[in-house]
Amino acid sequence: MASAQEINNERFNAEAASWDTNLTTVESSNKAFEAIKRLVPAFSNGTSKNLDVLELGCGTGLLSIQIAPLVRSLVGVDTSDGMVNAFNSKIANLPNPSSANLAAVNTLLENADDVHVQGAAAALASRRGESGHNQPYRFDLILSHLTLHHIPDMPGILRVLYQCLRPGGMIALTDFEDFGEGAVLFHPEDKRPGVERHGIKRSEMQEIIDGVGFNTVRVETAFVLKKKVEVEKGKPEEEREFPFLLCLGERD
Numbered sequence: 001m002a003s004a005q006e007i008n009n010e011r012f013n014a015e016a017a018s019w020d021t022n023l024t025t026v027e028s029s030n031k032a033f034e035a036i037k038r039l040v041p042a043f044s045n046g047t048s049k050n051l052d053v054l055e056l057g058c059g060t061g062l063l064s065i066q067i068a069p070l071v072r073s074l075v076g077v078d079t080s081d082g083m084v085n086a087f088n089s090k091i092a093n094l095p096n097p098s099s100a101n102l103a104a105v106n107t108l109l110e111n112a113d114d115v116h117v118q119g120a121a122a123a124l125a126s127r128r129g130e131s132g133h134n135q136p137y138r139f140d141l142i143l144s145h146l147t148l149h150h151i152p153d154m155p156g157i158l159r160v161l162y163q164c165l166r167p168g169g170m171i172a173l174t175d176f177e178d179f180g181e182g183a184v185l186f187h188p189e190d191k192r193p194g195v196e197r198h199g200i201k202r203s204e205m206q207e208i209i210d211g212v213g214f215n216t217v218r219v220e221t222a223f224v225l226k227k228k229v230e231v232e233k234g235k236p237e238e239e240r241e242f243p244f245l246l247c248l249g250e251r252d
């Protein structure tokens with residue numbers, strides 16, 4: 001039997017080419033971008049250009065490409081090679097790709113020294129003229145949008161993200177909220193296999209992030225997305241509202 005990860009990879013590889021044509025998906029990335037700018041202090045206090053960013057589940061780069069001009073560098077990771085290829089083709093088509101400050105790698109992030117992440121961070125550092133880095137690369141900000149609901153071991157991934165941060169770095173992770181019964185409707189029935197949970201739970205996320213050792217943890221509603229969903233098989237779709245949570249935490 002295929003694992004959830006294999007089901008996901010197959011699904012996202014198949015959807016990669018048309019991913020950016022889904023207007024609701026694009027809207028959710030735009031709303032996540034606005035929420036991150038509003039709630040991550042570096043974007044309002046003029047220091048965002050110092051940030052090296054890691055993005056978990058970057059997909060085709062809908063969020064990454066908006067964030068990149070505001071920061072120093074961005075490394076995206078994603079388990080679907082189709083999504084990563086779509087991301088990197090966009091970068092290759094930029095007017096000056098060899099000076100781009102972002103790149104994506106196809107990897108399942110299981111430790112902070114992941115060779116693919118280290119390789120991408122080193123390549124971006126060398127593009128901006130840095131040479132000789134004795135220590136593994138670490139990040140100032142970790143983002144993730146619409147991906148946590150696919151990850152089986154939530155405490156496990158948060159421990160890895162903690163290790164990926166420099167001291168003083170922070171996470172800002174967005175996903176739809178498991179607000180109860182209606183949350184399952186976020187995915188149509190044919191896309192539910194491979195979904196680990198129907199949204200993230202506010203109190204559970206707060207507890208897990210606290211438990212991993214982050215400081216100043218906040219899990220709050222960042223925005224609401226309206227989405228047409230199939231409430232009953234064979235009946236016309238209905239518009240429903242899905243709240244999205246932003247999970248913030250800092251490493252000492």
Ligand SMILES: C[S@@+](CC[C@H](N)C(=O)[O-])C[C@H]1O[C@@H](n2cnc3c(N)ncnc32)[C@H](O)[C@@H]1O
Binds near residue numbers: 025029144145
């Ligand atoms: C719903 S898509 C969101 C993509 C992108 N963030 C966006 O909003 O357009 C979820 C993404 O997470 C990726 N993904 C699933 N499990 C993952 C994991 N364990 N680590 C990294 N990426 C993962 C999928 O391949 C897919 O690209």
